[in-house]
Amino acid sequence: MTYRDDTPITDxxxxxxxxxxxxxEIDIVAQTVATWLREKMHGKDVRESLAQWIIYTTRIAQYLINDEQEFKRAMNDLKLELINRQGxxxxxQTDLENQFLQVIANATVDSEVILARNSKRYGSYITLDNRLEHIESLLASYVPAGFTITLKHNQNRNPRVNILYYEYAIGTETGGFGTGPSGSFGGTNFTSVAPQIEYQDLNTVVIHLPTAYAMRGVVEYKYGYWYLIDGYKTLRFDLGEVDDRRALAGNGQHQISSDSVAPPQTDQQPTTVIAPRNLRATRINDETEKLDWEN
Incomplete structure (x- = not known):
């Protein structure tokens, strides 16, 4: 570094x-002020160089802040516009669907079907399908059938099972830590799920849950509970006081499955027809004969 410039900094x-x-031209400004600091011989010019750099650093920072705020404002306006358009x-779309349902409803002339649309408990529906869909949604949410978890707990007893469902627990956010929806940090939508329980033996429990809680993944015991995690969704199984060593030994032996429930069959036809034996015909009259045989 050589202090060789004795010229003053002018207006x-x-x-x-x-x-x-x-x-x-930020690079030019930075290079000019840096050269002044390195080469100005007189103290007042060096101090002026420092003062000018502080002034322009502050101004540049203000420009950046203003640009960022303007960018955020523009993005927020765009977001509001998109939300409005989506609405x-x-x-x-809702209007079209309602019109379509009205067409279906008006096309039906069967009085029994029309009467079946209405419910004393839940009110009236535009079509019978709407009522059936509502019933199915209730079944999927509250009837413990359709999704099965088999826990190998190894506790040598038949434990009481409490199940908690929740979303966006820490570590399960799709985009990483703290990226869940607003207000969801630490978990949200906590729901106690009512199961149907079967005890295969003193070390195994079969848990039936509504299909609304069907998930993929691997059941794992840790920290006193069994967990099934699928993306941002979690099922936690609480079996009370647990022997950790025995519980950990069951990891890798748990099973999950979606039950396949076939619709009931009425008047089932036999798969094979057995040929009659000792078939005999007895004449009743000119138009009728009686047939007898053995199976």
Missing amino acids: EDKRKLQRDVSAG QVEGR
């Missing part, structure tokens, strides 16, 4: 810096 030098900043699209 024109300062105005040139201002013009360069206004034109966005309009969904509104039009």
